[in-house]
Amino acid sequence: MSRNRLHLPLRPTPGTLVAAAVVALALVVTMATFLPDGRHRDGALTPATEQEYAATSGAPGPGTVDAAARAEIDRVLADSPDGTSARTTLAGQAAQLMRCAEFEGQRYCLGRGWTQAEESEVQARAAASASRRTTATETTGDLSDADFLAQRAALDPAEREAAERAELEAAARSVAKVVLLRHQVLGEPLPAGFLERHPEARATTTAQTTSARQAAARPKLIRDYPRRSTVLLPRRTSEQVRSYWCGPATMQMITWGWSHRQRSQKHWARRLGTTTSGSAISEMVRVVNQDTGWDRDSRAGRYVVLDISDYGYKKWLLLTMRHIEDYRAPMVYHPILLKRFYPYLDDDASGHFQVGRGYDKRGRKPADVGYFEPWNQQRFDPSEPYINRVQWRSAYRSFRANQAHPHQNIGV
Template identity: 55%
Template sequence: MSRPRALVVAIGGLALLLALAPFVPRGGDDDGALQPSGDGTGKSQRVASSNAVGSSTVTPAMQTEIDRVVAAGRSAGRLGTRAGMARAAQLVRCAELDGQRYCLGVGWTEDTEADVRARVTSAARVAARTTGRTTTGDLDANAALARTARLSPKARAAADRAELEAAAKSVAKVWLLRHEILGEPLPADFLARHPEARAAAPAAKKATPTPAPTPIITPTPSTSATPVVAASTTPNTNASATATPAAAPPPAKTGRDYPKRDEILDPTHVAEQTRSYWCGPTSMQMIAWGWSGKAKSQDLWAKRLGTTSSGTGMTDMVRIVNENTGWDKPTYAGKYITLDVGGWTYKQWMLLMMRHISDYKAPVVLHPILRKRYYPYLDDDASGHFQVGRGYDKNGKKAALLGYFEPWNQQRFDPSEPRIERVQWRNAYKSYRANQDHFLHNLGV
């Protein structure tokens, strides 16, 4: 073959190879990969933010698991209030729902059922023998077990099923929240199983029309000392109609990406609890007030929460936030969940606070234990408690602060004790430790 002809064949082969290149499979191709919301367009499947996901479908597999857990509770029979601690602890049951674990009365957790049962039982024994402690209205482990034991098997089954089915509908949010904060990978088929977590495609940008050529303007010496720059008459070949490469996925947000300080909720929309065991109803009053701008009575919230003189449960707080406010909308926090954060670091916990306040503009249901080492305004150590998380301050080189509404005012129930203000800005790490020190170490987010 002559050299010119060989050259022509080689060039033709190269052109054909380049034309086919886009269709050749590549091991590193990201087509079909899960991408965070905000990535470039193309064939990649974009995942919504955890607050923006829709309700998950309760699949047949999840329903079978729920049936199993409900049946186990029903088989315990009628226990009554005098049931032994070990027998009552059987009521602490967990369901495996699409790769995540939910425990009744505890929330979404990474602990095993045995571990959860052990810590609830231990906390119940401590509560049963503790006397003289100030109680502000959190339902302690002993009271929670006794409340469940009093139910008839039929009523218990109905309550368990309602809680588990509501939890199952939020499982996609749990996956995404742990993915965003903890960096846990999503399953390869996550979007196939959870289409409700697929982000909406970004709106197509309208092409900017190419401007008409500008004629060359020749400067006149007598008009101005400032030279007039000649404009090119070459058409704009770099107009926005020309395709541009997709941007790289943005890095996950860290604490450095948030403002130095942020807060939500009107600081005048606050109240102190009017009964010593109404921290739950009062926190709910302030959360709902922040949403509607209207203050409803603590008595009303106590009835909706099922609060008794023993207190209020965290899962009831989350349920009522979802049923009675709009903070659960996708443009805010999405459906609230009860989340065990016992294994989270302070930085991860604080990042969740900043996301909720700065990104979601929605309050957090805080669930600490009130002890003087965490809250210096206390005159005495007290029980588990509810507060309304609503702000943070990085505070420069000093310790970061957490802003929250405090329903507890010890002076109302003992005039000899110092007054506690409703609007608090306190050491964020101590609030984290107070949350971790609670036997449930969970939050409403």
């Protein structure tokens, strides 16, 4: 008869214990490395060791109006004038109606957009600009400071407050783009904790190595861009049909380029709230955001009225290159029409809108920018020369025309 052997459990050796511990630790690290991270809009699994980088291509999507931004909006609205005090001198109207809010260290002024100027300076410039306006200036449709103040002053207090709240909330949602542009183009550092507060500004880096992310974090320079780039087809252009409709004509061409459908300038005049005094640049960017897809994250993001008062020529040109080549989206140029900047003009004219849509570095020659020009002076005075819609002109002169405008801003 055979006997059953009794098998006793083997005592693990120290080497076996170490090996088991290493395997277990590796499993824990592997699982922790790919924990879900709700901060990313695409819901992807994000390495826990991933560093956060600001986006260097594309544009951030809209953010949220957090508690701090809401409190700042309420502070500005608390100073909204009543129906009587709004009707006063130009200086008084500017002080009451062009109030400013601070979001992420950036200043937004009602009716003016993002600016680096102090609130008192913005108000003083607006009052001075309004008082200098003369009826002798040929107007093409850019709303002047005097007309903006008159329009806002005439509103019912409740209606004015609603308009101001909507404008400030839109600004708060778009502040990440302003901060990023100043970081990428002007080299300004990001505010402490900015990427935590604004996940919409983070780069999507899960598929990149650390070295690739660090390389991509370097802002692009003029030399990094191709020699020439354009957006929008040159055949989709039109001249303004009324002397004060440069805004509707510019909007017609921008939206036509997106939807491939041409709607009438009368339609866009209604959307912009255009009067015989013209259109406001704040309304231009609002309608681009609401009526096209140029504001998608994959394009330019939400359009803003960006202050360029502290931009030099090369930074302005870099901004144009970034918008055209990286965003693949048109710009709302906001120059003043003076003969010294635009040789095709027969007379000096007012502030104006154009469709920025290209650049050409031209090798060793001075760079050009491409734009659609809605103004054709011959339409309103047959004795004056015809102006073509598709223009390629000196980038430096376009920059100077933008800087010479009292507002010193641009729609991007």
